[in-house]
């Protein structure tokens with residue numbers, strides 16, 4: 001089968017189209033014919049991991065060390081990137097009960113990666129679900145990563161209808177899903193992003209948008225029940241006066257300092273720092289499918305590339321100008 005393989009860390013040029021062996025499903029696995037995949041934060045990070053020093057890594061040192069062990073210190077151990085996908089079940093192992101040949105599915109492979117290929121295998125109880133009926137493969141393939149992370153992290157905050165939520169980093173993979181999911185929970189949502197993406201974040205349903213280059217949201221006098229900072233660009237000390245009495249400051253990216261702040265604020269005061277890791281669960285993806293079919297989550301394709309143009313797709317995402325998501329279409333010559 002065709003796949004995009006990389007055997008050394010580096011710029012997009014390390015991604016090469018190669019012929020590799022087609023995987024075979026184990027008894028509990030499904031074989032998926034991939035129709036679309038994407039380029040997101042995880043792909044860029046893993047492709048260039050040699051250059052990611054502990055300081056550049058958005059998590060504590062120990063996490064960096066474990067990630068290096070997992071992905072490889074000097075060269076990649078996992079050689080096919082791509083963590084989200086949409087496709088069709090081609091065959092299933094003998095113990096598979098949840099899916100059958102022909103089912104159209106979408107899913108998230110997380111750090112296992114492997115979606116930049118014509119086929120992939122994954123356990124039937126992995127993060128895979130029937131594709132939303134109202135989305136194409138391309139539209140569905142770019143949803144799982146951001147939506148799973150945002151749903152999982154926002155659920156930990158127990159958002160209630162009518163609460164005020166600010167998403168800092170609202171134009172990215174997690175942030176754009178967080179805006180839509182917080183709206184679904186009934187929150188009043190403010191999205192913070194750069195000027196070129198204000199309209200995009202508005203189109204996601206944000207009630208208010210703030211250009212961080214023009215306005216510091218911590219100085220506006222507004223207060224929020226939840227400030228969700230995806231990249232951890234703000235600080236708890238700066239945001240404290242923008243939190244309501246029992247407000248929460250949620251971080252998707254954090255260091256040891258923020259972990260200590262989490263412990264400290266749990267013991268003293270009413271405003272809390274929460275550093276949380278999202279867990280990808282099949283049940284969450286099924287819930288996301290239902291939200292999509294109910295029109296609560298939409299998918300925004302910025303650019304499309306073919307599998308053989310994956311390096312070009314990475315080059316575009318590396319520039320940091322995408323509005324929405326970049327999708328990679330996997331064409332199959334022998335259509336079923």
Ligand SMILES: NC(=O)c1ccc[n+]([C@@H]2O[C@H](COP(=O)([O-])OP(=O)(O)OC[C@H]3O[C@@H](n4cnc5c(N)ncnc54)[C@H](OP(=O)(O)O)[C@@H]3O)[C@@H](O)[C@H]2O)c1
Pocket residue numbers: 040041042058059149168169170171172173174175192193194195197212230231233251252253276277278279320
């Ligand atoms: N906790 C977890 O379980 C978990 C899981 C996965 C990922 N993560 C973390 O999430 C982060 C990646 O998130 P993502 O996939 O959403 O990234 P992304 O798609 O790269 O988006 C990041 C967004 O941040 C915005 N941004 C840049 N500078 C900013 C600033 N000063 N203020 C506000 N926004 C700014 C950028 O857009 P603009 O140009 O519009 O500002 C960009 O769209 C990583 O740090 C990763 O470690 C955490």
